[in-house]
Amino acid sequence: MNVTLKQLQAFVEVARQGSFTGAAKRLLVSQPALTVTVRDLERDLGVRLFDRTTRKVQLTQEGAGFLPTAERLLNDVHEAVADLREVAERRRGQVRLVSLPSVATDLLPPILARFGECYPGITVHLHDANASAVQTRVKNREVDFGIASAWRSDADLSFTPLLSDSFHLVCRHDHPLAASTEPVRWHELADWVFLGLAPDTGIRPLLDTVPELPANVQRPRYEVSNIATLDGLLGAGMGITVLPRMAVPQAPKARCVCRPMIEPELTRRICLIQLRDRSLSPAAASLAAMIQAAAESDTAG
Amino acid sequence: MNVTLKQLQAFVEVARQGSFTGAAKRLLVSQPALTVTVRDLERDLGVRLFDRTTRKVQLTQEGAGFLPTAERLLNDVHEAVADLREVAERRRGQVRLVSLPSVATDLLPPILARFGECYPGITVHLHDANASAVQTRVKNREVDFGIASAWRSDADLSFTPLLSDSFHLVCRHDHPLAASTEPVRWHELADWVFLGLAPDTGIRPLLDTVPELPANVQRPRYEVSNIATLDGLLGAGMGITVLPRMAVPQAPKARCVCRPMIEPELTRRICLIQLRDRSLSPAAASLAAMIQAAAESDTAG
DNA sequence: GCGCTTTACGCTGCGCGTAAGTATC
DNA sequence: GATACTTACGCGCAGCGTAAAGCGC
Numbered sequence: 001m002n003v004t005l006k007q008l009q010a011f012v013e014v015a016r017q018g019s020f021t022g023a024a025k026r027l028l029v030s031q032p033a034l035t036v037t038v039r040d041l042e043r044d045l046g047v048r049l050f051d052r053t054t055r056k057v058q059l060t061q062e063g064a065g066f067l068p069t070a071e072r073l074l075n076d077v078h079e080a081v082a083d084l085r086e087v088a089e090r091r092r093g094q095v096r097l098v099s100l101p102s103v104a105t106d107l108l109p110p111i112l113a114r115f116g117e118c119y120p121g122i123t124v125h126l127h128d129a130n131a132s133a134v135q136t137r138v139k140n141r142e143v144d145f146g147i148a149s150a151w152r153s154d155a156d157l158s159f160t161p162l163l164s165d166s167f168h169l170v171c172r173h174d175h176p177l178a179a180s181t182e183p184v185r186w187h188e189l190a191d192w193v194f195l196g197l198a199p200d201t202g203i204r205p206l207l208d209t210v211p212e213l214p215a216n217v218q219r220p221r222y223e224v225s226n227i228a229t230l231d232g233l234l235g236a237g238m239g240i241t242v243l244p245r246m247a248v249p250q251a252p253k254a255r256c257v258c259r260p261m262i263e264p265e266l267t268r269r270i271c272l273i274q275l276r277d278r279s280l281s282p283a284a285a286s287l288a289a290m291i292q293a294a295a296e297s298d299t300a301g
Numbered sequence: 302m303n304v305t306l307k308q309l310q311a312f313v314e315v316a317r318q319g320s321f322t323g324a325a326k327r328l329l330v331s332q333p334a335l336t337v338t339v340r341d342l343e344r345d346l347g348v349r350l351f352d353r354t355t356r357k358v359q360l361t362q363e364g365a366g367f368l369p370t371a372e373r374l375l376n377d378v379h380e381a382v383a384d385l386r387e388v389a390e391r392r393r394g395q396v397r398l399v400s401l402p403s404v405a406t407d408l409l410p411p412i413l414a415r416f417g418e419c420y421p422g423i424t425v426h427l428h429d430a431n432a433s434a435v436q437t438r439v440k441n442r443e444v445d446f447g448i449a450s451a452w453r454s455d456a457d458l459s460f461t462p463l464l465s466d467s468f469h470l471v472c473r474h475d476h477p478l479a480a481s482t483e484p485v486r487w488h489e490l491a492d493w494v495f496l497g498l499a500p501d502t503g504i505r506p507l508l509d510t511v512p513e514l515p516a517n518v519q520r521p522r523y524e525v526s527n528i529a530t531l532d533g534l535l536g537a538g539m540g541i542t543v544l545p546r547m548a549v550p551q552a553p554k555a556r557c558v559c560r561p562m563i564e565p566e567l568t569r570r571i572c573l574i575q576l577r578d579r580s581l582s583p584a585a586a587s588l589a590a591m592i593q594a595a596a597e598s599d600t601a602g
Numbered sequence: 603g604c605g606c607t608t609t610a611c612g613c614t615g616c617g618c619g620t621a622a623g624t625a626t627c
Numbered sequence: 628g629a630t631a632c633t634t635a636c637g638c639g640c641a642g643c644g645t646a647a648a649g650c651g652c
Contacts (some may be wrong), residue, residue, distance in 0.1 A: 003382050020607065023510075029646050035608060037642085046389030051579050052651045054606050061582050062388055070380045076377065080370045081304050085364055099330030144362075219400055232415065246432065276350050281362050321632065331619050336633060337615085355631050601604045609648070616641080623634065 010034055011049060015067050018057055022124045058241050059097035082242060087122070093283035096125040098137050099147035100202070101227065102246045103270060104128040107163075108147075111294050112274035115287055130226070147291070149202035159271040160254040162295035165244035167206075167266040168258040172237050178257035185263045189214050193239030195230055196220025197270045203244065206268050217242070244268050268281025304380060308342035309371045311335055312350060316368050319358055324398070372475035387596050393422045394584035399438050402429040402528060404571060408464075409448075412595050417589055423584045431527070432503025439574050446583035448576040448592070450503035460572040463596035467547035468507075468567040470560040473538050480557035484549045486564045490515050494540035496531055497521025504545065518543070545569050571596075 015035065024031040042049050049063035059067065086092040099108060104126060105134055112124060125294035129137065134148035139156060150159045169184045171177050177184070177192070194216045197203050207213060224230050224237065230241060231249045234256060249256075272288060274280065280288060314324035315335065350364035360368065370457040385536050387393040400409060405427060413425060429489060430438065435449035440457060451460045470485045472478050478485065478493070495517045498504050508514060523540065525531050531542060532550045535557060543562055550557075575581065581589060 003306070003378065005304070021605090029642095031606085032610095032645085033643055039608090040642095045385045047385050047583065048580050050624075052607065053578050054608085055652065056578065058578070060580060062385065066381070066385055069384075073374075073378055077374055078305065080367070080374060083370075084346045084348050084363065084367055111607085126566050239539060277357065277359070279349050279361060282348065330617095332631085333633075333635095334618055342635090353632065355633090356627065358632085417608085602636090604652085605650100606652100607650080608650105610646085612643105612645090614641105614643080616634085618636105618637105618639085620637090621635085625630100626632105627628100627630085 001043045003041065005074065007037055007044070008074055010037040011041055011063075012070050012074060013065065014038060014050065014057065014132040015059055015063065020052075020057060028133060029051070067248060090119045090122060090283050090286055092121045093281060094123045094125065094288045095281070095284045096127075096143040097145055097147065097284075097287070098127040098129050098134050098143045099135065099248075100131065100149070100200045100270070101128040102244075103147050106246060106250070107294070107298075108291075109288075111129040117203040117288055118287065118290075119283065124287070128257055130198075130200055132200035135273060141275065144280055145272060145288055148273060149206070149270055150273070151200075151202050153203065156276055157273055158276045159273055161271050162292060162293070163246075163270045165246045165270055166269040167242050167261045167268070168245055168248065169239055169240060169261060170234060170243050170248055170256050170258055171196060171240040171256040172234055173257055175240060175257070177240060177259070181257065181259055183260045183262040186210055186217070186261060187212070189217055189240065189242070192216070193222070193252070194220040195233050195241040196223045197230065197241075198223055201225070202268060203247070206266060207242070210264065210266060221233070242266075246270075303345045304342065306375065308338055308345070309375055311338040311500055312342055312364075312579070313368065313375060315339060315351065315358065315369050316360055316364065321353075321358060324485070347453065370408040376474065382574045387422070389406070389583055391420045391423060391584050391587055394582060394583070395424045395426065396585045396588050397444040398425040398446055398448065398585075398588070399426075399435050399444045400428050401432065401435065401450070401548075401571070403545070404448050405429040407547055407551070408595070408599075409592075412588075412592055416591055419494075419591075420584065420587065431501055433501035437573060439576060442576065442579070444580055445575070446589055448571060450507070450569040451572055451574075451576060452501075452503050452506065457577055458574055459577045460571050460574055461593070462570045463593060464547075464600060465568040466547045466571055468543050468562045468569070469546055469549065470541060470562060471535060471544050471549055471557050471559055472541040473535055474556040474558055475538070476539060476541060476558070482560055484561045484563040487518075487562065488513070488515060490518055490541065490543070493517070494523070495521040495541040496534050496542040497524045498542075499524055499526040503569060504548070508543070509566060511565065511567060543567075547571075 009025065010027065013018055013027055016286060017023040017026065020034050021031050024276070027034065038279070045063045046234065048060050049066065051060055052057050108126065112126070115124065115242070127143070131148040131151035134146040135141050135151050135154060135157060138146040139154065147162065169177060172278045177194070196217070199205070209265055222233060224233065227247055227249060233239065234241065272292065311324065311328065314328055315321055318324040318327065321335050322332050324333040328335065348363045349361050350367065352359050352361055353565065375496060409427065413427070416425070428444070432449040432452035434449040436452050436455060436458060438444050439447040440455065448463065470478060470490070478489070497518070500506070508518060523536065528548055534540060535542065545568070547560055547561070564582060573593065
């Protein structure tokens with residue numbers, strides 16, 4: 001397999017121009033160099049492609065038959081390369097990401113809007129999932145990257161902090177704890193029915209890091225797996241809960257009161273999560289960068 | 302356009318093997334050389350194709366998308382080249398030739414049979430025509446080469462003598478001139494009705510070179526354009542004619558007698574005719590060579 | 603003799619292999 | 628420490644350009 005694209009290009013150009021001199025000009029090489037290139041191609045193929053006198057250059061029968069093939073081959077290669085360059089230049093491509101629902105609904109929409117303006121050729125697939133599922137889907141390469149709190153450390157994954165999100169007590173407006181909006185201490189939760197989240201959420205493991213966590217919080221009477229359900233229970237006045245600020249439903253079924261938790265303050269760090277061994281596609285890298293920038297300016301402002 | 306087939310080949314092989322070391326072995330290059338080749342390809346495309354740790358080599362999303370394309374491109378090139386090599390090696394192809402009817406029916410069949418055995422992949426298109434038409438069709442590139450007597454010299458054509466074919470008197474068995482089989486002198490034809498051939502045949506111009514050609518031969522009472530018609534007239538006893546030995550019909554309608562012409566002997570030289578500026582295709586060259594060899598051994602034997 | 607292709611020749615730089623470096627298991 | 632990829636370095640040769648030669652018109 002000696003044939004090169006350069007040789008094919010030379011052949012096609014000479015055939016089109018019907019002249020070595022003309023083709024050499026178009027190809028920006030000296031005319032003798034072109035002669036040699038074509039001669040080598042003929043040697044490699046074992047077939048004469050041109051009949052040349054000093055006055056005329058004419059395709060042989062075989063050359064005429066090969067010309068369309070060679071043109072097609074060159075065209076195909078050019079197209080394939082151009083396609084990939086489009087991807088490289090973010091004029092085409094896709095990004096798949098998965099994030100916590102709260103992030104997907106609150107933080108991402110404006111960023112995605114801006115991203116869509118910058119790179120109109122790129123399609124974005126956005127899924128939401130809880131912290132556990134985010135990590136799983138990143139690890140399974142189902143997505144380019146994820147956004148969630150670190151659920152469980154994993155050597156294959158890298159976590160880049162984006163935001164800190166502090167925990168708040170959440171209770172219905174008519175609950176006794178809603179009487180004030182002052183910070184709350186953890187032991188103050190002890191006397192109320194607590195609505196907990198399942199262990200595969202990012203929130204639960206964080207609660208466990210609080211020293212002297214009241215028993216009703218540690219082993220909640222009700223345990224649900226997502227915020228919407230929790231919102232329902234809250235609205236029904238079935239109990240209280242603690243949630244990161246961003247996770248508090250925007251339009252709760254019931255009017256709720258939020259009071260920051262203190263002693264200790266507890267925050268979850270929302271991170272950009274990616275596979276350590278995997279590089280981001282050009283499009284994904286751009287979106288990730290945009291998200292990081294937005295998070296930083298959020299934190300600053 | 303920097304991308305080379307070698308780069309594509311390297312990419313495909315690394316992708317298939319999942320390893321630079323393995324691919325380098327298969328490609329018979331050193332492993333560092335392969336690293337550089339792939340890195341250059343990635344640089345040229347502007348896209349990372351592999352995520353590589355020291356332990357694993359894995360296609361990126363873009364690489365995975367590009368792999369089938371690259372494989373197809375390489376495959377297409379290989380196929381195209383293989384096709385042309387088949388032509389070069391005479392395992393495929395075609396030869397078009399045109400010859401005088403006498404040659405086509407007498408000389409060529411055994412040669413074509415042998416040629417067909419040697420090169421079973423090659424198709425042969427054989428047409429017949431008179432000397433004038435043979436030259437025209439060679440010149441128009443309708444055929445690879447022709448076989449005929451030189452009808453009129455032409456600077457664009459080359460004539461390679463194959464056979465000499467001496468002229469004979471031809472007359473029906475009951476004609477007075479059929480009484481002997483001895484050589485005949487030209488003036489002996491003067492008293493009989495002569496059946497002539499049209500000026501665009503190769504035979505007519507040759508007759509004109511005979512000194513003191515009898516008037517009835519110079520301006521024949523009947524003039525026809527092909528041998529079959531001539532044969533019909535001969536069979537009807539309408540006259541006599543002179544023909545090169547090979548042109549005498551094999552199975553004449555009437556039993557005919559042939560007597561060599563002398564004083565002067567007249568021969569036509571049957572030539573292989575080709576365009577001077579045009580090289581023969583591999584298959585055509587082989588057939589032409591075979592014909593020349595056969596003609597030589599014919600002459601010798 | 604002019605214009606085109608081919609051949610000849612000297613040189614540059616690409617691309618290879620060897621060897622050293624680096625990172626992971 | 629073993630293994631696999633990357634980087635560094637030196638070298639040979641492919642392939643270029645210039646110059647000279649062949650060949651038709």
